[in-house]
Amino acid sequence: MTRSDAPQPPALARAGIDRSAEEREQPDLVDSLRADPATRVVAVHGDRGLVSTSGPHLHTVGVADVSGDVEWAFLGRDDAGFAMLLAVSGPDAEPPVVVPDGAEWAALRAVGGELDPVAAALLVEAVSLGRWLVDAPFCPACGARTRTRAAGWARHCPSCGREHFPRTDPAVIVAVQSADGERLLLGKNALWAGRNMYSTFAGFVEAGESLESAITREIHEESGVVVAASSYRGSQAWPYPRSLMLGFHATCTPDSVVRADGVEIVDARWFDRAELAEALAGRSTDGVALPGTASIAYRLIVDWVESAP
Numbered sequence: 001m002t003r004s005d006a007p008q009p010p011a012l013a014r015a016g017i018d019r020s021a022e023e024r025e026q027p028d029l030v031d032s033l034r035a036d037p038a039t040r041v042v043a044v045h046g047d048r049g050l051v052s053t054s055g056p057h058l059h060t061v062g063v064a065d066v067s068g069d070v071e072w073a074f075l076g077r078d079d080a081g082f083a084m085l086l087a088v089s090g091p092d093a094e095p096p097v098v099v100p101d102g103a104e105w106a107a108l109r110a111v112g113g114e115l116d117p118v119a120a121a122l123l124v125e126a127v128s129l130g131r132w133l134v135d136a137p138f139c140p141a142c143g144a145r146t147r148t149r150a151a152g153w154a155r156h157c158p159s160c161g162r163e164h165f166p167r168t169d170p171a172v173i174v175a176v177q178s179a180d181g182e183r184l185l186l187g188k189n190a191l192w193a194g195r196n197m198y199s200t201f202a203g204f205v206e207a208g209e210s211l212e213s214a215i216t217r218e219i220h221e222e223s224g225v226v227v228a229a230s231s232y233r234g235s236q237a238w239p240y241p242r243s244l245m246l247g248f249h250a251t252c253t254p255d256s257v258v259r260a261d262g263v264e265i266v267d268a269r270w271f272d273r274a275e276l277a278e279a280l281a282g283r284s285t286d287g288v289a290l291p292g293t294a295s296i297a298y299r300l301i302v303d304w305v306e307s308a309p
């Protein structure tokens with residue numbers, strides 16, 4: 001596959017702030033930064049961040065704006081060296097801040113592709129860490145309530161002494177083209193009932209499995225086709241709920257037969273570049289919708305449309 005330009009990174013992996021991980025071991029780092037009026041806060045409510053309604057731009061707040069029962073963590077430092085903290089509450093709890101004028105809550109998956117690269121990376125870091133802080137307060141070994149440490153990046157169990165860290169689940173996501181390179185195979189997920197949406201195939205890497213084996217297995221299970229070759233494209237975190245999406249382009253064998261599994265994938269069909277270009281522009285004649293710009297699936301599909309067979 002050839003491309004006219006250097007490949008674009010996935011939307012949530014275009015940049016990153018300095019996570020300044022060496023600072024996390026300073027005792028009481030979060031408390032001291034909460035006392036510093038220069039500190040900025042990324043407020044997160046479930047998978048949503050605060051964005052400007054005129055943007056979207058990521059809307060940070062001051063420490064004093066945060067109220068209620070929230071978890072705090074240190075996200076890193078911005079270009080000017082200012083500390084960035086996370087203040088997070090779960091989706092069923094009160095939001096960590098009252099929405100300021102000119103801002104609104106917006107889901108990472110909805111706005112991540114429209115935010116500037118640094119803001120998108122900051123929000124995916126904040127939502128990913130925040131989900132773990134909110135969802136995993138208890139020790140998986142003994143069930144005791146843990147205490148956060150390392151500025152929110154680890155939990156210590158006072159009962160059994162174990163340390164716990166945010167968990168990431170690897171998942172492969174694969175754009176499969178025909179043997180001649182002229183068509184791309186996409187599937188309609190059962191979860192999208194009622195929507196005419198098609199996307200690339202994806203699945204979790206199982207215990208003891210290589211990425212290459214996961215690709216072969218998932219693609220065959222979901223679509224029936226046999227992968228002949230694959231190449232790694234790039235990755236991004238996807239905190240729904242805690243995935244690391246590993247993106248690949250693949251080509252199937254010439255004699256592959258498409259057969260959707262009928263359970264997870266209710267339909268699988270081929271698209272040519274012209275059809276997908278129309279769908280990406282929102283002009284699909286048969287009403288096909290494609291994944292949003294924040295997703296790595298979007299990046300894989302755009303790659304393929306822009307590539308020469």
Ligand SMILES: [Zn+2]
Binds near residue numbers: 144
């Ligand atoms: Zn324990």
